[in-house]
Amino acid sequence: MEDQLRKSDMLNVIGELAAGIAHEIRNPMTSLKGFIQLLKGSVDGYSMYFNIIMAELERIESIVNEFLVLSKPQVVHYKMFNVVQIMKETIELLHPQAMMENIQIRTDFEVENFPIYCEPNQIKQVFINIIKNAIEVMPKGRFITITISRLKKHFVKVSIQDEGSGISKDKIKKLGQPFYTTKERGTGLGLMISYKIIKEHGGKIEVESELGKGTVFHVMLPIDKRRKKIQWSPQTK
Ligand code: ADP
Ligand code: MG
Numbered sequence: 001m002e003d004q005l006r007k008s009d010m011l012n013v014i015g016e017l018a019a020g021i022a023h024e025i026r027n028p029m030t031s032l033k034g035f036i037q038l039l040k041g042s043v044d045g046y047s048m049y050f051n052i053i054m055a056e057l058e059r060i061e062s063i064v065n066e067f068l069v070l071s072k073p074q075v076v077h078y079k080m081f082n083v084v085q086i087m088k089e090t091i092e093l094l095h096p097q098a099m100m101e102n103i104q105i106r107t108d109f110e111v112e113n114f115p116i117y118c119e120p121n122q123i124k125q126v127f128i129n130i131i132k133n134a135i136e137v138m139p140k141g142r143f144i145t146i147t148i149s150r151l152k153k154h155f156v157k158v159s160i161q162d163e164g165s166g167i168s169k170d171k172i173k174k175l176g177q178p179f180y181t182t183k184e185r186g187t188g189l190g191l192m193i194s195y196k197i198i199k200e201h202g203g204k205i206e207v208e209s210e211l212g213k214g215t216v217f218h219v220m221l222p223i224d225k226r227r228k229k230i231q232w233s234p235q236t237k
Helices: 002-042 047-071 083-100 120-137 190-200
Strands: 079-082 104-109 115-118 143-151 155-161 204-210 214-222
Touching (some): 002 047, 079 083, 083 104, 083 115, 083 120, 083 143, 083 155, 115 214, 120 143, 120 155, 120 190, 120 214, 190 204
Parallel strands (some): 104 143
Antiparallel strands (some): 079 115, 143 155, 155 214, 204 214
8 A cells, every 4th residue: 555655656756757847848949949940041051951950849849748748637628539540640650769660550440530539638648658669679670550440339449569579478467557667768657557548438458469479459449438338348457
């Protein structure tokens, strides 16, 4: 109990720190962008360089914004939103990181428009966490495969498959525990946050894995959690 309290205090501190740092980065960023724009207008012949600087600044800005989404306790706005669109934005955001690791993301979406009742920023955060983990465990040159399909009548199933190290059966049980990490620089918070968000959405996450072959994270969500008849089997996390 005491241990849990300590962990939750620590989580709060981490959250506040992260939000604070993200804010501190955002302000100078705005002024940098402004001055670069000014310079661009008054110096001839370097527009290509200015464009690169702007694009890179915008990239930093979007990373910082994502970070704010993660760390700030925020007002939660549920609405009907296209889950395929959320996934497309996530992939775009992670594209630079995947490119750097020479990892390709393949997609197979059953439909282009799949509205579900959700908080889009939170669902995006879940997709980011799972796909980032996939990128981090994979050797260069392999594939991540993402599928989105309808599950029965009232659910959507988003599956993220990697060709990484795989996870042993006993370790699968530890996924989602706060601070469980096998990485030197890991936080062990990504999956905990993801499980929590999906649970709040009335959904669940299932993991299938084979050592040496890879792992699939299945995220299952009700299309509209306001319909009360949705029931999962007892082993739901
Ligand atoms: P972190 O990434 O900071 O370690 P996470 O909560 O995101 O924290 O993940 C916890 C742990 O779960 C990871 O350290 C890793 O051991 C394991 N894990 C998560 N996703 C995968 C995956 N796709 N393949 C293998 N192991 C994974
Ligand atoms: Mg992670």
